[in-house]
Amino acid sequence: MRKFFFGFYIFFMVVNVISGQKYFTKTGHISFYSDTPLEKIEGHNKSSNCVLDVATGKLEVATLVKGFQFEKALMQEHFNENYMESDKFPKAVFKGQIDNYSKLDISKNGKVTVKVSGDLTMHGVTKKVTTDAVVSINNGKIIADANFNILLADYNIKIPALVKDQIAKSLKIKVACTLEPLK
Amino acid sequence: MKKYIYVLLVLAMIGGLIGYKMFNKGHAETKNVTAEFVLSPSELLTAYESDEAAADAKYLDKIIEVKGKIKSINEVENGGSISLDTGNDMASVTCEFESKDAVNGIKIGDEVTVKGFCSGKLMDIVLVRCSL
Numbered sequence: 001m002r003k004f005f006f007g008f009y010i011f012f013m014v015v016n017v018i019s020g021q022k023y024f025t026k027t028g029h030i031s032f033y034s035d036t037p038l039e040k041i042e043g044h045n046k047s048s049n050c051v052l053d054v055a056t057g058k059l060e061v062a063t064l065v066k067g068f069q070f071e072k073a074l075m076q077e078h079f080n081e082n083y084m085e086s087d088k089f090p091k092a093v094f095k096g097q098i099d100n101y102s103k104l105d106i107s108k109n110g111k112v113t114v115k116v117s118g119d120l121t122m123h124g125v126t127k128k129v130t131t132d133a134v135v136s137i138n139n140g141k142i143i144a145d146a147n148f149n150i151l152l153a154d155y156n157i158k159i160p161a162l163v164k165d166q167i168a169k170s171l172k173i174k175v176a177c178t179l180e181p182l183k
Numbered sequence: 184m185k186k187y188i189y190v191l192l193v194l195a196m197i198g199g200l201i202g203y204k205m206f207n208k209g210h211a212e213t214k215n216v217t218a219e220f221v222l223s224p225s226e227l228l229t230a231y232e233s234d235e236a237a238a239d240a241k242y243l244d245k246i247i248e249v250k251g252k253i254k255s256i257n258e259v260e261n262g263g264s265i266s267l268d269t270g271n272d273m274a275s276v277t278c279e280f281e282s283k284d285a286v287n288g289i290k291i292g293d294e295v296t297v298k299g300f301c302s303g304k305l306m307d308i309v310l311v312r313c314s315l
Contacts, residue, residue: 026277026307027257027264046259047277049305066243066302067311069281073210080244090239090303176260 021055023142023179030063030175034168041075041167043068050177052142057101059116061094061175083157084123092122094129104137111136116146125155133175142179147172214314218248218298224269224276224308231304232274242301247310249276250296256286265289266307267297274306278313285315 028048034041048063065086070076080086096118104112117130131148149170152159159167220242222230227249230238251267254275263286266275278297280286289295299310 026266026305027259029260046262047264047279047302047305047307047309047311049307062305064303064305064309066300067279067309069311071209072206073208074206076210087239087243090243091305 022051022053022182024051024182025049025177025179028061028063028175028177030061030173032068032174033172035172036166036168039166041070043070043076043079045069048175048177050144050175050179051182052144052179054104054106054142057098059094059096059098059118061177063092065090065092065122083152083159089123092120094118094120096129098133098135104135104142106137106140106142109137109139120150123155123157127154140181144175144177144179146175149173210312212314213246213298213300213312216246216298219245221248224249224251224267225271227276227308228269228271228274231308235304239303243303245301246298247301248296248298249278249310250294251276253289253291253293253295256289256291258283258286265295265297267295274304274308277307277309279309279311280313285313289315 026049027046028050029044029046030048031042031044045063045067046069047067048061050059050061052059065084066080068076068079070079096116099115099117101114111134113132113134115130116133117128119126120129127150129148129150131146133144133146136143149172151170152167153169159169227242227247230242249267251269254266254268257264257266259279261283262279262281263283264277264279265286266277269275278299295315297310297313297315299313302309302311
């Protein structure tokens with residue numbers, strides 16, 4: 001009987017440790033910017049998910065394509081229907097890890113710059129992405145910021161000749177997440 | 184002849200103006216539109232958990248009205264969002280608002296009715312451009 005309880009105790013300790021190693025958010029802010037002399041376009045998604053396993057440095061970011069908000073209704077329509085085809089491909093997902101990961105010390109406030117690499121899947125295409133990310137620890141929360149560029153052509157997103165001067169071939173993507181421990 | 188050119192010019196100008204207006208048009212207000220589906224947060228979650236593709240086909244981009252208890256209120260840059268309780272700890276219905284003012288005056292535990300465009304499910308089901 002005693003052994004049984006001891007087993008139970010160990011089991012819960014393990015569960016505790018495992019669950020304590022994941023940090024996440026459901027309110028991550030992902031935005032993109034297309035900047036040409038003729039037109040500036042930006043879209044924002046403020047309900048993106050991000051999960052970081054602080055034991056291994058593995059992370060996953062996911063966002064709903066239809067959740068991107070634009071200033072102009074027509075832009076949003078074109079983004080969804082013509083370019084991203086969000087009915088067919090409703091999600092964009094990044095799966096990767098912090099390279100050369102050494103465990104983050106959550107108990108101390110501080111800031112480090114790390115390299116993140118992994119696979120970004122959107123519009124039905126998966127490509128390798130590498131970027132720098134700034135990770136800061138602030139009172140038990142992990143704040144992660146990253147900026148990188150992607151080529152629309154890489155993701156099989158075609159720009160009609162008519163608007164080729166209005167839409168940048170390379171988009172700037174910005175990711176800002178504040179992660180809290182997963183309970 | 185000259186008269187026709189003037190008429191044509193005026194017509195072209197009006198056409199251009201309408202085009203420009205349409206191009207710059209903002210979003211339709213969710214408040215003034217009737218919801219296509221009215222369901223509870225847990226019904227919506229069940230629909231997504233049993234068959235996500237079917238739920239996407241049915242609900243994506245549609246205005247959904249949900250009534251539920253507020254589990255959390257999140258401040259995000261230039262806006263706010265609330266999460267409605269679905270009875271499941273891991274998944275709730277997140278309702279995103281375009282302005283911070285929208286989430287003023289409500290608190291956790293309140294029962295609210297929210298209308299918004301369904302944008303799909305990650306961990307949570309997300310409704311965007313919501314109104315209370």
